[in-house]
Amino acid sequence: xxKNVRQPDGSIPQKPSMTQNLGxxxxxxxxxxxxxxxxxxxxxxxxxxxxxQMDEAVGALKKAIWIALIGAATGAARQTVRDFxxxxxxxxx
Numbered sequence: 001x002x003k004n005v006r007q008p009d010g011s012i013p014q015k016p017s018m019t020q021n022l023g024x025x026x027x028x029x030x031x032x033x034x035x036x037x038x039x040x041x042x043x044x045x046x047x048x049x050x051x052x053q054m055d056e057a058v059g060a061l062k063k064a065i066w067i068a069l070i071g072a073a074t075g076a077a078r079q080t081v082r083d084f085x086x087x088x089x090x091x092x093x
Contacts, residue, residue: 016086024085028078035077039070 006012016024043051043066051066052058 031077
């Protein structure tokens with residue numbers, strides 16, 4: 001890491017503490033669990049059926065939509081919680 005690197009707000013970045021790392025890990029797992037639960041529930045309410053399983057004989061489009069939906073929901077939840085607990089220290093504003 002280069003020295004004298006500044007945040008977009010002008011502050012000097014700090015390394016995350018062990019507590020922040022552990023908190024981000026636990027909160028990320030909980031966020032993924034919650035996002036999965038909410039997404040599955042929304043799918044069941046919208047389609048009146050369970051989400052497709054990989055070994056289930058359903059259309060490829062339905063499986064692709066489900067994979068994209070669950071991937072986006074869980075990824076966004078995990079990243080949002082991680083950035084809240086352990087803010088990024090470098091990068092674009």
